[in-house]
Amino acid sequence: MTAATSASVSPLVVGIGASAGGLEAISKLIRPLDPALPVAYVVLQHVSPTHKSMLVDILSRETQLRVTRLESLQRPEAGVIYVVPANTNATIKEGVFYTTPALPHVVPKPSINDFFVSLATDAHEASVGIVLSGTGSDGTAGLRAILAAGGVTMVQTPESAKYDGMPQSAIDAGVIDYILNVEEMASRLAKLARLECASLEGNQIEVPRRLLELLKERRQLDFSGYKQGTLSRRIRRRLIATNVTDMNQYLALAESEPAELEQLGRDILISVTAFFRDISAFEALEKAVRHMVEQVDNTPLRIWVAGCATGEEAYSIALMIAEAKRILSSQVVVQIFATDIDEDALEIARRGRLSRRSPRGAAQAYARALLCKE
Template identity: 30%
Template sequence: MAFERDVVVIGASAGGVEALCQTVRSLSGEFPAAVLVVMHLAPGATTALPQILTRAGPLRAVQATHAAPLTRGVIHVAPPDHHLLIDGGALMLSHGPTENGHRPAINATFRSAAVAAGPRAIGVILSGALHDGAVGLGAVVERGGLAMVQDPADALYPGMPESALACVSTEHVYPADVLGKVLDHVVRTAASTRPVEPPSPALLLEDRIARDGVRRGAVAEEVAAASGYSCPDCQGSLLEIGQQAGQYRCRIGHAWSAEALLAARDIELERALWTALRSLDEKAALARRMQHDAAGRGHAGLTGRYVNTARECATAAETLRRFLLSLSPETEAHS
């Protein structure tokens, strides 16, 4: 069977604007596929990415809107705080659970393309940290689609390309300026492939969660094993789900990879340590104040106790402060 590859989904994060511009610059003005672009954005952010991509190449880029038609030759950019999904021949914006702390999430869009377009889909991973998009790209390949990845050596942040290549095998690994030229050629080449199996129950479940997981309830205990970890977003129990090890969701649907969960734990730990440091500093200051008051009233016993308390707190605070400042240069901003 021959399939026309008419759906392209591109995921990028840190360092991704430059890579996106290089990629779309090489596409022709008669590009015969719809393009969906997902870049990690903060929930309250505004983005000029559609204008930037429109200026960078011959295709028009627009911010995606709910129920808009999936249009060939147009770049549809995910807006902040919404997953960008495909619903038949139209776009769908969802406020479904975050994935690896992100909404929009690359995995959500890639899985949606895998379910909706199957072998007609091309998934592209560009510069970014950690590995959002790797599992989604695996779903695209599983459904007969094509994977393309920016050469990690060409990426400002190679984490996402490296994670994608660890998840899928593809011959289409190029620098960003070459990747666009190859993509423009590949979409014009009909793909002959064996009949593709229907989406797996696990893939359909994950896609359904991105669409309306909060409204309908997301993950039931009977379809997933307890992990023993808690969700950084809601502190609920995380369940191990998906076809790959190290993929977790809480009961209301927040998704985490093992790598992203580890990074979130680092942030939680550092935040807790800064809170402890503040508490030690305040306790030392209060003890010194109470020492002064006790000395003024002639209470030698109380004065000595407060002196010891202030000294112990100051010593502990200095040890903790040195540790926190050693973690990374950026932590100095907290001091």
């Protein structure tokens, strides 16, 4: 990457979320970071609003990068670590940071999820989210958004975390690219930063036809209709993950290692979803659901959800229909079929253990709000 290009391109923004036990993990992560990389970092450490945070001063002693308090209307600069203040939530839009006061009754703060979701919306495939030690599940929904946008997600290995609640929540939700010790994350971020720079400069790797043939023959996955840029970025990420330096070596690895070919297929598919993910679509679906429930009588109502991923969309539709039946006092029998080509995602869907990823009560309340609004 030339100096001219560096100056004209916004830095890669990496969100780092942590809670209890997070200070030690953050310190280990930032010590080896290279200040010359075109990367800006945003630290979201859960802090008591009544506690005077010294996080900027503490982290400044642990890294060669400049550490500063994140302020509204700042633009991220490469080689800088931004610390979100206590009692404040942060987002990013069109490459600009925004802050808002955290509501007194809402915890934890700052919200890791809020920033990660905004980062996914703003940076798409260039978004990176990291969750370190902490209790609870803050960060999981945000990592899901980043993964769905094509970005990169990492968590600290639960066994190395002082408190494994937050990393384990994200792992259980199936929204993680890399599970690493914090000491390994700096080198992985450096590789990702170089990948992003190459992509911005238009240096895409050429996807071998044989690799796509292998995916179709052995995994029954046909990616021939995918954009070359998307395939190039996803395959380049597998090169980084496997420490392979060129495409010929990776092709040989994919031919000889079925597990790697399977992982590549999963990475390209990105089987991620969420309850009521597209609000406008579910608002439109509400009318169709009511009409169907009203019109059918003795005939079972059968619904097929194609590409269901981990199942949240199918369960969302089930909740909407249940609410419609309750409101209309209907006894119609409903069967919902959900399918996907990703067996790992289907296994999560079959278990139906979704309380951490999206509380059932919240989903029901939202479905009721959709169906009962004026």
